[in-house]
Structures are given as C-alpha cells and as structure tokens.
Amino acid sequence: MTIDATTTFSSPGIEKIRNRWVETDSMAGVGIDPDIDKIPPEIWGEIGLEGDTADAIFLFNKMVIDATVDHAVDFKVNSNFFQGELGRKALATTFAYLKEEYPAVLRVCDGKFADVGHTADKIAEEVFGELDADAVLLNPYLGFDAIRPFTDWKDKLSILCVNTSNPSASEVQGLPLAGGVPLWRHILELGLSDWNYNQNVVPVLSATHASNLEGIRDEIGDVPVVLAGVGSQGGDLGVSVPHCLDDSGYGLMISASRAILYPEREPGESLGDASRRAVVNLKQAINNAKGNV
Amino acid sequence: MTIDATTTFSSPGIEKIRNRWVETDSMAGVGIDPDIDKIPPEIWGEIGLEGDTADAIFLFNKMVIDATVDHAVDFKVNSNFFQGELGRKALATTFAYLKEEYPAVLRVCDGKFADVGHTADKIAEEVFGELDADAVLLNPYLGFDAIRPFTDWKDKLSILCVNTSNPSASEVQGLPLAGGVPLWRHILELGLSDWNYNQNVVPVLSATHASNLEGIRDEIGDVPVVLAGVGSQGGDLGVSVPHCLDDSGYGLMISASRAILYPEREPGESLGDASRRAVVNLKQAINNAKGNV
Numbered sequence: 001m002t003i004d005a006t007t008t009f010s011s012p013g014i015e016k017i018r019n020r021w022v023e024t025d026s027m028a029g030v031g032i033d034p035d036i037d038k039i040p041p042e043i044w045g046e047i048g049l050e051g052d053t054a055d056a057i058f059l060f061n062k063m064v065i066d067a068t069v070d071h072a073v074d075f076k077v078n079s080n081f082f083q084g085e086l087g088r089k090a091l092a093t094t095f096a097y098l099k100e101e102y103p104a105v106l107r108v109c110d111g112k113f114a115d116v117g118h119t120a121d122k123i124a125e126e127v128f129g130e131l132d133a134d135a136v137l138l139n140p141y142l143g144f145d146a147i148r149p150f151t152d153w154k155d156k157l158s159i160l161c162v163n164t165s166n167p168s169a170s171e172v173q174g175l176p177l178a179g180g181v182p183l184w185r186h187i188l189e190l191g192l193s194d195w196n197y198n199q200n201v202v203p204v205l206s207a208t209h210a211s212n213l214e215g216i217r218d219e220i221g222d223v224p225v226v227l228a229g230v231g232s233q234g235g236d237l238g239v240s241v242p243h244c245l246d247d248s249g250y251g252l253m254i255s256a257s258r259a260i261l262y263p264e265r266e267p268g269e270s271l272g273d274a275s276r277r278a279v280v281n282l283k284q285a286i287n288n289a290k291g292n293v
Numbered sequence: 294m295t296i297d298a299t300t301t302f303s304s305p306g307i308e309k310i311r312n313r314w315v316e317t318d319s320m321a322g323v324g325i326d327p328d329i330d331k332i333p334p335e336i337w338g339e340i341g342l343e344g345d346t347a348d349a350i351f352l353f354n355k356m357v358i359d360a361t362v363d364h365a366v367d368f369k370v371n372s373n374f375f376q377g378e379l380g381r382k383a384l385a386t387t388f389a390y391l392k393e394e395y396p397a398v399l400r401v402c403d404g405k406f407a408d409v410g411h412t413a414d415k416i417a418e419e420v421f422g423e424l425d426a427d428a429v430l431l432n433p434y435l436g437f438d439a440i441r442p443f444t445d446w447k448d449k450l451s452i453l454c455v456n457t458s459n460p461s462a463s464e465v466q467g468l469p470l471a472g473g474v475p476l477w478r479h480i481l482e483l484g485l486s487d488w489n490y491n492q493n494v495v496p497v498l499s500a501t502h503a504s505n506l507e508g509i510r511d512e513i514g515d516v517p518v519v520l521a522g523v524g525s526q527g528g529d530l531g532v533s534v535p536h537c538l539d540d541s542g543y544g545l546m547i548s549a550s551r552a553i554l555y556p557e558r559e560p561g562e563s564l565g566d567a568s569r570r571a572v573v574n575l576k577q578a579i580n581n582a583k584g585n586v
Contacts, residue, residue, distance in 0.1 A: 033412065080412050083419040084385065089378045114405050114432050116459040119326065119373050126376040139407050141434040141454070143461030161434070166409040168436030175479065178469040183476065186468065 003192050007221025011200040013134055013157030016106055017224050020073045021250035023104065028283040029074040031110070031257025032094065033081045034060055038262055040271055057082070057090035062097060064261055067272035068279040074106035074135075076255050079127075095131040107134045112161055113146075114139035120149035128153045135159050135202070140187045147195050154198040160191045165206040165229020192220060204228055205244070207235025213243035217251075225252045231259065241289035249290065256282050296485050300514025304493040306427055306450030309399055310517050313366045314543035316397065321576040322367040324403070324550025325387065326374045327353055331555055333564055350375070350383035355390060357554055360565035361572040367399035367428075369548050372420075388424040400427045405454055406439075407432035413442035421446045428452050428495070433480045440488050447491040453484045458499040458522020478512075485513060497521055498537070500528025506536035510544075518545045524552065534582035542583065549575050 021027060036053060039060045047055045065075060075098055082091035098107045109127045113120070113136065127136045128150070135157035136150055150158045163173050163184040173184040191201050203220070205213060208229040216225075225244045229235040237254075244252040256278070263274035314320060329346060332353045340348045358368060368391055375384035391400045402420045406413070406429065420429045421443070428450035429443055443451045456466050456477040466477040484494050496513070498506060501522040509518075518537045522528040530547075537545040549571070556567035 035411070035415075078408075078412055080406070080408055080416050083381075083415065084423065085378050085382045088376075088381045092377065112407050113373070114407065114434075114454075115371075115373055116457070118328070119371055122328075122376065123373050130377065139432050139434050141407075141432050141465055142405075142457050142459060143464035143466070145459040145461040161407075164409070164435050166435060166438040168438040171436035171483070172434055172480070173436070175476065176471040178471055178473070180471070183468065187465070190464070 003189070003219060003221050005218045005221065009192075009196070009199045009221060009223045011157070011198060012155040013106075013200050014202070014224060016104075016134060017073060017253065018248070018250070020104060020106060021248070024071055024073065024283075025287070026071045026073055026283040027250055027252050027254060027286050028071055028279055029076055029106075029108075029253050029255030030064065030068050030072050030260050030279060031255045032061055032064070032075055032077040032261070033257045034090075034261065035081070042271065052086060054086040054089040054093070057087070058093045058097070061090070061094045063272055064275050065098065065102070067276045068260060069102050069105060071276070071279045071283045072105055073253050074108050074255065076108040076110045076257075077133075078110040078257075080111060092131065095133060099132055106157075107132070108137070108159065109133040109135070110137045112137045112139050113150075114142045116142055116145040116149075120146055124149045124153060128156045137161060137204070140191065144195055147191075147201075151195060151198055151200055154200060157200050157202055159202045159204060159226055160187070160195075162188045162191060162203040163206045163212070164204060165208045165233045165235060167233075169206065170209075188220070192223060202226060207237070207240035208233055210236050210239035210243070213240050216243055217246065222246045222251070227252045227254045230254050231256060237285055237289040241286055245290060252286075254282065254286055296482070296512060296514050298511045298514065302485075302489070302492045302514060302516045304450070304491060305448040306399075306493050307495070307517060309397075309427060310366060310546065311541070311543070313397060313399060314541070317364055317366065317576075318580070319364045319366055319576040320543055320545050320547060320579050321364055321572055322369055322399075322401075322546050322548030323357065323361050323365050323553050323572060324548045325354055325357070325368055325370040325554070326550045327383075327554065328374070335564065345379060347379040347382035347386070350380070351386045351390070354383070354387045356565055357568050358391065358395070360569045361553060362395050362398060364569070364572045364576045365398055366546050367401050367548065369401040369403045369430075369550075370426075371403040371550075373404060385424065388426060392425055399450075400425070401430070401452065402426040402428070403430045405430045405432050406443075407435045409435055409438040409442075413439055417442045417446060421449045430454060430497070433484065437488055440484075440494075444488060444491050444493055447493060450493050450495055452495045452497060452519055453480070453488075455481045455484060455496040456499045456505070457497060458501045458526045458528060460526075462499065463502075481513070485516060495519060500530070500533035501526055503529050503532035503536070506533050509536055510539065515539045515544070520545045520547045523547050524549060530578055530582040534579055538583060545579075547575065547579055
C-alpha cells in the first residue's frame with residue numbers, strides 16, 4: 001500500500017481525537033507520571049491518616065485532571081509509573097475516573113509495550129478491557145506479532161513509537177537501511193500500511209530534528225501524529241507544528257507531563273491553577289505555531 | 294570495541310549464571326507466566342475461602358518453583374502477566390520467595406521494557422530495588438538512553454532482546470542495514486560493546502533460523518546467551534545449542550513456560566511431579582544436543 005498526501009484514515013479512536021481538537025481548540029495533552037516523592041503536602045493533608053499511597057496518587061491525578069481537562073485532547077497515563085500493588089490500584093482508579101467523568105477525552109496508556117503471543121493478549125485485555133483505555137503505546141522492534149493483539153481491537157488506537165525524541169533514539173531508529181531510508185521511516189510506512197488494516201495506528205514522531213518532518217504529510221495522509229520532544233528536549237514548535245498540520249488545521253498531539261504536574265507556582269497560587277496555566281500555555285504555544293505555515 | 298572469540302566478560306550476574314550451570318549441570322530455565330484461568334483446582338482448594346487471586350497465583354508459582362528448582366538456571370517471571378493490584382501483589386511475593394528460599398537461582402523480570410529518563414529510573418528502581426530481580430529484559434529500539442538506567446546497576450544483568458523468536462521478528466530485526474548486516478547483528482554489537490561498560494549485558498538470540506548462529510561465538514566471546522524459540526516455535530536444539538556453547542561446555546539458557554506450568558499429567562501424577570518431569574526433559578534435551586559439536 002502506498003500512502004500519499006490524499007490518503008484518509010478513520011476509526012473510532014481517530015475520530016475521538018478529531019472531535020476533541022475541535023471541542024477544545026487544543027492539541028495539547030497531559031502526561032500523568034505521578035512521582036510519589038513530588039506529591040505536594042496539601043494532597044497528603046487532604047487524604048488524612050486513613051489514606052494510603054494509592055489514595056494520594058489518585059487524588060493528585062484527579063486534581064491535575066480536573067484543572068486541565070478543558071484544554072486537553074488526551075491524558076497519557078504512564079503505567080510504568082504505577083508500580084507495585086498500590087500503584088496498580090491508583091492506575092485503575094485513575095482510568096475509572098477519566099472514563100466516568102470525562103468520557104470525551106482520549107485515555108492513553110503509555111506502557112511502550114512489545115510482547116507477543118499470550119503475553120500480548122494479556123496486556124491488551126488489561127489495557128483495553130480492564131482499564132478501558134482508548135489507546136496504548138507500542139514498541140515496533142518485535143514486528144507485527146507484537147502489534148496485532150492490540151490493533152485487533154478495532155475501536156481502540158495503537159500508538160506506535162516510530163521515532164522517539166530521546167537523544168540516543170537515532171542510534172537505532174536513525175540507522176540507514178540498505179534501501180537508503182532510516183529505520184524509523186520504514187517502520188512508519190509498515191505501521192500505516194501493513195499493520196493498519198483497522199486504520200487504528202497512530203505514529204509517534206520526533207520534533208527534535210524538525211527537518212525530518214518536512215513534507216511528512218505527503219507520506220502519511222491525514223493520520224493524527226503524536227509529536228514528541230517539544231520543549232525541554234529541544235524540539236522547535238515553530239518549525240515542527242506546521243509540518244504536521246492536516247487540512248482541518250489540527251493534526252497533532254503534544255503532551256507535557258512534568259511542566260503540568262509540577263508547575264512553578266506564583267505566590268498564593270493553588271496547584272490546580274498553576275497546572276491549568278501550564279496546559280493553557282502549551283495549548284497557546286502550539287496554536288501560535290500554526291501561524292507559521 | 295571489537296569482540297572476537299577470545300573476548301571475556303565477567304560481572305556478578307554473569308558469574309551467578311556460570312555457577313548455576315555447574316551446580317545443576319543444567320541450562321534450562323522456567324518461565325513463570327501464570328494464567329489465572331489455567332490454575333488447577335487443587336490450588337484453589339488449598340487456599341480456601343479466605344484466599345484471593347494473589348494467593349492462588351503465588352501458591353501456583355511456589356509449587357512450580359519448588360518442583361523444578363533443582364534443574365533450573367533461572368526463573369523468568371513475566372511481569373506483564375501480573376496485572377492489576379492483586380497481580381502486582383503476587384509478583385512481589387513471588388520474587389520475595391525466590392530470594393528467600395533459592396538465592397542461588399537467577400531471578401529474571403521479563404518486562405521487555407523500553408523507556409527513558411525518569412520513567413526508566415522508576416522501572417529500574419522497582420525491578421532491581423523493590424523486587425530485587427537479578428536481571429531484566431530490555432528492548433533496544435529507543436537506544437542507549439533506555440538501557441543505561443538498567444546497566445548502571447552494575448551487579449545486575451540487562452538481558453537485551455536482540456533477536457526474538459516470534460515469526461514476524463525478521464520483519465524489523467532482520468532488515469538489512471546500509472552496511473549489509475541485518476539490524477539485529479548491529480544491535481548485538483552495540484549491546485556487547487558501547488552499552489556494555491559494566492559487562493552486564495546478555496543477548497537474547499533466536500534459534501528459529503539456526504544458521505544465523507553459525508560462528509556466533511567468534512563475535513560474542515564468552516558471554517552467556519539466552520536462546521529463544523526452541524520447541525513450539527521450531528528452533529532445532531541439535532543445531533543451535535552447539536553454536537552457542539562456550540569453552541566451559543555451557544554458555545546458554547533456554548527456558549520453557551507453558552510446557553512446565555501446564556504439563557500433560559500422567560494418571561495419578563501430581564502437578565509438581567509433572568512440572569519436574571517437564572524441566573528435566575528440557576535439561577536433558579539441551580545436554581544431549583551438546584554432543585552434536
């Protein structure tokens with residue numbers, strides 16, 4: 001299958017993203033990576049002596065979610081941050097809360113999974129079944145066997161880590177193949193064609209080398225893009241956002257976690273207000289960059 | 294760094310494997326992937342009405358561990374099988390039991406992780422700190438950033454999924470690079486040189502195309518190999534084992550999970566006896582294949 005600028009993709013997960021872009025006029029997302037050591041004192045005060053770690057993590061997540069939801073396309077919950085028995089309890093209550101209170105927002109489980117056979121089936125059942133996430137992050141190194149157990153859930157999204165934004169990503173993903181293209185471009189094509197029989201694969205691309213994104217819409221049609229590496233990792237919004245826009249004027253999702261979870265607070269400012277200010281800043285910075293087309 | 298047949302590697306994790314090979318005269322391991330739906334009635338009977346799912350999973354694991362440990366180099370516990378709050382409880386009790394009762398056996402956490410920054414630190418702290426696993430399985434697609442948080446624990450082992458044995462692995466891992474070698478061979482070299490500053494990286498190689506392993510010792514020195522894909526995935530022990538032997542007459546680890554966890558039982562045979570029979574069969578089949586050198 002050849003993908004060009006005119007290729008269209010649609011599935012329930014993709015439409016949920018598109019609806020949310022319009023509803024919020026935002027392409028910003030919130031990464032939920034709660035670090036127990038950074039949970040502020042007011043949360044511990046509120047749960048009281050009866051509460052445990054799981055209660056504290058959940059209450060912290062809830063506060064950030066409630067404060068930022070009006071400007072968020074998605075909440076990307078990193079399951080690798082929810083360790084141990086109490087961590088998993090907080091993971092379940094966080095997903096349940098999102099589903100119950102804010103069903104229109106995309107719920108992403110960021111596990112970067114890659115496993116096969118009955119293990120992969122088990123993960124998919126947990127993430128899409130038990131937690132009822134809308135989307136999961138996957139690692140392509142094991143090939144289609146590690147993808148299909150997730151893409152078979154046709155109403156769910158599989159977000160494929162095609163090109164990540166960490167400094168050493170190019171060490172593997174940037175390796176030139178015999179045909180001349182770097183590995184990640186080959187994975188991008190595989191992901192959007194052979195692996196995309198349910199039109200529910202969405203790629204992660206990196207903003208750290210923005211020139212890589214030039215003309216990218218000619219190769220990926222109108223599929224939403226998860227853009228990584230903006231901000232502290234050095235990706236330039238002004239260059240990378242215009243490359244990823246689709247014909248509707250949206251087309252991408254950019255999430256921040258630490259800047260929103262642990263924002264700098266102004267004197268007397270509540271944590272919720274500071275988190276909201278951080279996500280609004282991100283939303284506006286992305287929208288301002290649209291003008292650079 | 295160039296690695297050839299004379300390159301030697303040593304670290305506490307590697308020595309633990311070598312000691313265990315000699316102690317048991319076995320290169321067999323046991324994969325602990327407990328499926329709640331397959332836990333036999335006698336386990337449920339034993340935990341009684343007071344017990345929960347976590348108790349049942351732990352008791353099942355304990356029974357398999359006790360029955361097979363005399364012939365096992367390692368127990369490879371797949372954390373992706375331990376989902377939810379009760380799953381994580383059982384994961385913790387299983388690792389604690391192994392450490393307490395059988396400290397000489399290698400404890401492997403098979404999560405196939407690939408994440409970076411503070412997420413990777415968090416995973417390493419959980420796997421090596423909290424669970425006190427000796428080794429973890431890692432996926433190389435994100436490059437060194439996703440490896441270093443683990444290899445920095447110099448007394449622990451990082452088992453790198455270089456070439457996996459699932460049918461579609463070659464779709465990505467077998468891609469020929471511009472230099473001519475397939476991707477997995479490049480990852481093998483990276484993993485054993487640049488990423489191996491603590492001599493604590495061990496590769497997973499696949500037995501499914503045994504000709505790939507011909508002469509492999511010339512490229513990897515004496516590092517232990519985790520050999521995947523023997524048995525139901527079609528790898529031929531008789532061909533692949535001789536290629537991976539080191540000068541001591543050992544050199545590799547092969548684990549089975551379902552064949553040992555859910556063995557066919559003879560009339561009147563206990564589950565423990567059937568599991569022991571299964572691991573002894575695997576051990577002997579591997580040792581018999583050594584004769585083919």
